[in-house]
Amino acid sequence: MFINFWYPAIRSDELAAGKPLYRKMLGQDFVLFRDSKGAAHCLSNVCTHRGGFLANGKVKGDCIECPYHGWQFNGAGECERIPSMGKDAKIPSRSRIDSYPVDERYGLVFAFLGDLPEAERPPIMNIPEYGQEGWRATIQYFEWDIDYKRSIENNIDPSHNEFVHDTHGFGGINEDYRVGDLDFRETTWGSGFYNKMFAPPLADEKMRNVSERQQNAFIEVGTGHYAANCIWTYIHPTDKIKIHQYAFELPIDEDKTAIYLVNLRNFLTEPDGDERMIRRNEYVAFQDRDILNMVRPVVTPRTNTKEVFVPADRPIARYRQFLGEWEARGWRVDVEKVKATQSRVAYAIPSPERRRRKGWPIDAVPLVPAKALGEEMKAAE
Numbered sequence: 001m002f003i004n005f006w007y008p009a010i011r012s013d014e015l016a017a018g019k020p021l022y023r024k025m026l027g028q029d030f031v032l033f034r035d036s037k038g039a040a041h042c043l044s045n046v047c048t049h050r051g052g053f054l055a056n057g058k059v060k061g062d063c064i065e066c067p068y069h070g071w072q073f074n075g076a077g078e079c080e081r082i083p084s085m086g087k088d089a090k091i092p093s094r095s096r097i098d099s100y101p102v103d104e105r106y107g108l109v110f111a112f113l114g115d116l117p118e119a120e121r122p123p124i125m126n127i128p129e130y131g132q133e134g135w136r137a138t139i140q141y142f143e144w145d146i147d148y149k150r151s152i153e154n155n156i157d158p159s160h161n162e163f164v165h166d167t168h169g170f171g172g173i174n175e176d177y178r179v180g181d182l183d184f185r186e187t188t189w190g191s192g193f194y195n196k197m198f199a200p201p202l203a204d205e206k207m208r209n210v211s212e213r214q215q216n217a218f219i220e221v222g223t224g225h226y227a228a229n230c231i232w233t234y235i236h237p238t239d240k241i242k243i244h245q246y247a248f249e250l251p252i253d254e255d256k257t258a259i260y261l262v263n264l265r266n267f268l269t270e271p272d273g274d275e276r277m278i279r280r281n282e283y284v285a286f287q288d289r290d291i292l293n294m295v296r297p298v299v300t301p302r303t304n305t306k307e308v309f310v311p312a313d314r315p316i317a318r319y320r321q322f323l324g325e326w327e328a329r330g331w332r333v334d335v336e337k338v339k340a341t342q343s344r345v346a347y348a349i350p351s352p353e354r355r356r357r358k359g360w361p362i363d364a365v366p367l368v369p370a371k372a373l374g375e376e377m378k379a380a381e
């Protein structure tokens with residue numbers, strides 16, 4: 001798991017005014033709430049007084065109140081009231097807790113979990129079609145007992161479709177099957193590819209009526225990762241039908257992942273088409289889930305030498321290179337150290353304010369020390 005990326009914390013419509021919401025992210029505890037103006041905030045969930053569970057407290061004006069002793073913290077993480085000291089007491093500066101930048105878009109509340117200053121943060125993955133005329137959007141949520149990196153790699157794997165998805169492939173019955181040449185693309189924060197995939201006819205009669213495609217055909221597809229936890233996928237069954245999907249993944253912890261899928265389509269754009277697309281997406285997603293539940297080891301290997309790579313695995317190899325580069329910057333959470341100490345030590349993901357101020361009662365989560373990129377994370381040829 002990595003700090004210094006934007007993560008989807010919750011759907012915007014699930015974060016109600018006046019009601020705090022608990023969320024586990026990157027193995028740590030957070031509280032989200034809206035202030036009196038409706039602005040969303042994300043804080044570390046551990047009260048700096050005696051370790052109270054803030055998400056079980058109350059929203060008072062612009063603050064979250066700890067249920068243990070009534071300490072109140074505003075959206076910036078500053079303590080504004082300590083009842084036991086009286087209303088005019090001077091609040092100790094060390095009472096602050098970590099507060100994380102929040103951005104609401106695409107119907108989601110995103111939290112930046114890390115300490116990078118604003119100018120250095122990777123942007124939230126862009127969805128250019130969102131809100132545009134001629135496109136219809138839906139949001140779906142999945143929560144699976146898998147390592148999020150396995151999920152990302154599955155999505156950018158061009159060869160699994162033939163065997164896992166009967167909507168995309170033929171179960172390997174064609175002896176001449178092979179993955180064609182990939183049109184590989186790369187950006188500052190990710191990589192991906194485009195290619196053509198031979199696929200069965202569309203099963204949904206209403207979609208066939210839109211597409212006029214009644215038989216096996218090559219379809220245009222593209223997919224790639226953005227940052228450590230996001231996926232974009234373009235599926236063009238015909239010149240008329242376009243499906244663009246954007247998956248924002250949240251590592252709840254090392255073994256559990258939440259996935260927010262924002263699906264865009266340029267056909268059947270009336271609301272009564274939503275259920276049809278949601279069921280279609282679920283059908284494909286559950287096939288992926290069932291495969292990933294049985295993959296071993298559960299967590300993606302730290303080195304490619306533990307798996308045999310072939311040319312079709314180039315996108316996965318490049319993703320792992322990116323992970324190695326981000327680890328070299330010191331962004332990877334030291335999961336083993338956290339597991340060994342968390343029952344005795346409360347941790348917080350370091351927030352941007354920690355770069356400006358010292359003296360935090362809650363320890364920053366242990367990170368793998370920054371280092372030069374190791375040879376073991378270089379791509380398999």
